Amino acid sequence: MPPLNLHELTREDLRQQLVRWGFSSAHTKLLWNRLYLGLAESFAEMADLPPRLRTHLEAEATIGRPATVRETASSDGFTRKFLLGLADGHAVETVLMRYPGRVTACVSSQVGCAMGCVFCATGQMGYTRHLTAGEIVAQALHVARELRQAKGEGRGAKGSQSPSRLPPSPIALRPTPEHDVSQHRLRNVVLMGMGEPLHNYEAVMQAVDILHDPAGLALGAGQVTLSTVGVVPGILRLAAEKRPLHLAVSLHAATQAGREALVPVARKWPLDELMAACRTYSTATGRRIFYEWTLIEGKNDAAEDARAVGRLLQRLPAQVNLIPLNPTAGYSGEPSRSESAKRFQRILRDEFKLPSTVRQRRGIDIAAGCGQLAVGQ
Numbered sequence: 432m433p434p435l436n437l438h439e440l441t442r443e444d445l446r447q448q449l450v451r452w453g454f455s456s457a458h459t460k461l462l463w464n465r466l467y468l469g470l471a472e473s474f475a476e477m478a479d480l481p482p483r484l485r486t487h488l489e490a491e492a493t494i495g496r497p498a499t500v501r502e503t504a505s506s507d508g509f510t511r512k513f514l515l516g517l518a519d520g521h522a523v524e525t526v527l528m529r530y531p532g533r534v535t536a537c538v539s540s541q542v543g544c545a546m547g548c549v550f551c552a553t554g555q556m557g558y559t560r561h562l563t564a565g566e567i568v569a570q571a572l573h574v575a576r577e578l579r580q581a582k583g584e585g586r587g588a589k590g591s592q593s594p595s596r597l598p599p600s601p602i603a604l605r606p607t608p609e610h611d612v613s614q615h616r617l618r619n620v621v622l623m624g625m626g627e628p629l630h631n632y633e634a635v636m637q638a639v640d641i642l643h644d645p646a647g648l649a650l651g652a653g654q655v656t657l658s659t660v661g662v663v664p665g666i667l668r669l670a671a672e673k674r675p676l677h678l679a680v681s682l683h684a685a686t687q688a689g690r691e692a693l694v695p696v697a698r699k700w701p702l703d704e705l706m707a708a709c710r711t712y713s714t715a716t717g718r719r720i721f722y723e724w725t726l727i728e729g730k731n732d733a734a735e736d737a738r739a740v741g742r743l744l745q746r747l748p749a750q751v752n753l754i755p756l757n758p759t760a761g762y763s764g765e766p767s768r769s770e771s772a773k774r775f776q777r778i779l780r781d782e783f784k785l786p787s788t789v790r791q792r793r794g795i796d797i798a799a800g801c802g803q804l805a806v807g808q
């Protein structure tokens with residue numbers, strides 16, 4: 432049996448596992464603390480565990496810690512992108528966005544993606560495999576460690592840096608004052624990296640449960656956002672299970688034909704079924720859905736497109752997130768001009784009372800923007 436990666440387990444799973452191994456479940460709390468508050472990278476850091484338990488863990492378990500294959504930082508200092516190596520040789524990208532007042536990890540749920548959206552770098556690379564819950568959690572922990580390290584450096588602490596660490600990015604600390612403690616804790620996780628999270632439902636939900644655990648990373652319901660291309664059975668399952676998270680649905684077009692041209696899986700899950708599922712979700716959970724709309728010049732940014740999405744969402748609890756297209760190797764479209772984005776927003780607001788935001792274009796210089804994540808290309 433391969434060693435058990437402890438990051439695959441919820442706290443309750445860990446408790447049961449300790450009992451199966453013949454240890455008292457009373458050790459769960461301390462071990463969980465070391466994993467999620469101490470952000471331990473090895474059992475050697477857990478000197479306060481009973482020696483017999485530590486020896487057992489060293490033989491039977493691991494702490495999954497992906498290696499940093501490459502790290503890049505955007506020139507404005509707000510975004511860092513990590514290429515993380517997995518145990519089987521594959522790799523995924525994880526992004527840390529450290530804007531004033533908002534620290535977010537954008538994590539991947541799959542190596543590649545099977546959904547094939549034409550303008551997305553991950554879709555262009557195809558599907559390799561699902562990530563495990565532990566591999567998803569490990570990305571959030573990687574970002575949490577980077578934040579902790581930045582905090583230590585901000586205070587001039589020397590002891591917190593392990594020798595295996597990459598040198599810190601010189602600009603990582605620049606965007607925010609170091610006394611702003613809120614900038615050193617992971618506050619938001621968005622499942623918007625590589626992959627379609629609802630195609631990997633079980634592992635993603637296990638990871639979300641671990642992220643939410645109040646005795647660990649303690650992310651609240653509003654601090655985890657899952658973005659889906661529109662996997663209808665997954666949305667219905669989320670609704671039935673009333674999962675405490677924000678849901679974002681990638682719409683991009685308000686007609687069936689328009690959607691099929693950009694999002695091939697719209698053939699499998701047509702627009703009317705998708706909207707019915709969204710309605711069910713909002714009714715069951717009382718939550719507003721974010722609808723994402725990648726703005727492509729001349730394709731879906733006309734006044735008429737704005738009116739079509741306005742009519743589609745008019746009676747739903749909705750917010751529209753407009754994302755000007757980011758460049759990818761396999762798609763030749765251009766991002767909408769800012770006047771078109773503003774007109775789109777104005778129509779949604781004035782004619783349909785629909786709130787919307789335009790996503791800031793950050794991290795584009797290191798291909799860390801929406802839809803730019805890919806490996807092996």
Ligand code: SAH
Nearest residue numbers: 551623627658659660681723756757801802
């Ligand atoms: N698979 C999920 C989540 C990952 S993609 C989904 O599709 O929703 C995250 C967001 O980035 C989605 O809204 C997606 O449509 C958008 N996106 C993909 N490629 C993009 C690009 N080149 N420019 C801007 N947004 C893009």
Ligand code: SF4
Nearest residue numbers: 544546548551554660
């Ligand atoms: Fe997959 Fe989302 Fe990219 Fe579409 S946009 S290919 S669903 S990652």
